[in-house]
Amino acid sequence: MSVTSGTQSTGEVQAEESAHDQDAPLARVSYTRSIAARVLPPALAVFSIVAIWWVLHQIFSDLLPSPADTAAAAVNLLSDGTFFFHMFQSLRRVFVGFAIAMAFSVAVGIYMGTVQAGERFFQPLVVLGLTIPGLMWSLIAVMLFGINEVAPYFAVAATIFPMLVINIWAGVKAMDKELIDMSSVFRFSPSQKIRQVITPQLVPNIFAATRYGLGLAWKVVVVVEMFGTGDGVGFQVMRSYQIFDMQAVIAWTLTFVLAMILIEYGLINLIERRMTAWRPKVDVWRR
């Protein structure tokens, strides 16, 4: 090593064993058992809902269609060529509205958590915003912007913004002050502080807010679509309602719920796992 050559009394620290010894025997959990542990609980959850639904259907058979009939209706919907169009319209409104709200709430949440004047200014507004129902924003949005894409985006963003901000603001307030101090000593720029020190600490809050926010966004989108657009899942649900087709109402809802579950498991879980790879797994109940 070049640093110390030329001085007498040096002995460098022995480099430690390679960090990736290939033939190291690792303790392994059986593959089938780990799959079972992952799949069984959510499967059981879905099963119990279907079971309750089926019982209710037995009691109110003229009102509530059976799970099997509804599933058949949902499959029928899929074969209808316009299904994916309407689904795509709704999903786009959910995600664009959500993305707008998230961008603003990360900025405002960090501002509120780090600047006292920011907290004093936004806190009353956020509390106020939390009390305004999504339906109200939907009406206002359609009246303001008319029947076009701006209305659902606005209604979604306005409704979920306060709830996202609250999550992120709470995360900023719980931040590790020692790491902020470290970044000040090593002269991180403000943007480095936000990107490398603050935002990573907000990842759990951002994911909690995402899961809750997407659900809320969908509820708002359906409402806007019922009277403010000519397409989308909400529009279809409304049409089914007008001819009092309960089976279709539930079938549309069901397909959308399935789409959201796929997104949750396929996309959000995956991103979350990748973003938290730095954190060793903990097992609280291990004995």
Added chain:
Amino acid sequence: MARLEVSDAQKWFRREDGRSMKVLDRASFELREGSVTALIGPSGCGKTTLLNAIVGLERLDGGDLVFRNDDGQQQSRPLIGYVFQGPRLLPWKRVGDNIRLALQGANVPREEWETRVHKYLDLAGLSEFVDQYPLYLSGGQRQRVGLARALAIESGLVLMDEPFASVDELTARQLRETSRALCEQLHRTVLFVTHNLSEAAYMSDYVVVLSGRPARVQEYVENSLPTPRRWGPEVHQFAAELEGKLSSTQEAIA
């Protein structure tokens, strides 16, 4: 010439009950250019507080810090490499990236980053772990990454708060040797806190002995052991001498 003069440093902390507690009581000493100074004193006396004040994380309630540049001109607070009392790594950044971020903050040209990262991780004995996440390292390994980060920015002034406290004695000894040799070679001015008096004796050119809280400078001792240092009876003898000075400050409180 003094790199840093600490004069009449005073610090109070407000306690929960609203009363204030004096932590630094007119502490004065200087860090001479290119020298290594050890800061010793009883636990809780205010050593970390003093280091935090020097890097600018705490504001002094009285007294002055005068930093000087190479020409002896007074200057504002320069870039300082700081080994915190804990590792303080970003757990979501790999070991190498933790160091690269500090290099970026220090405006080190990007072309030099890889050389620096490897040179200083090598020095800490951790080159295998450059792509590992900090939470997968042992406590002592993390502390060594903190050491590598503070040295890698190659600042003129380096502060270290118990830098070798969480590693075994043999590794600590090698780290002391390498960092002392490096600081001599690069002509750094170093202030380090330690509870290990042999370490203070081995590493230092000067020793500041603090009293118990509130910390006053009890003694400023010049270390006359010959350089380059060797482990041996002289080191232990000087350590024993320091121990005497420390315990007399303890008695002064009692």
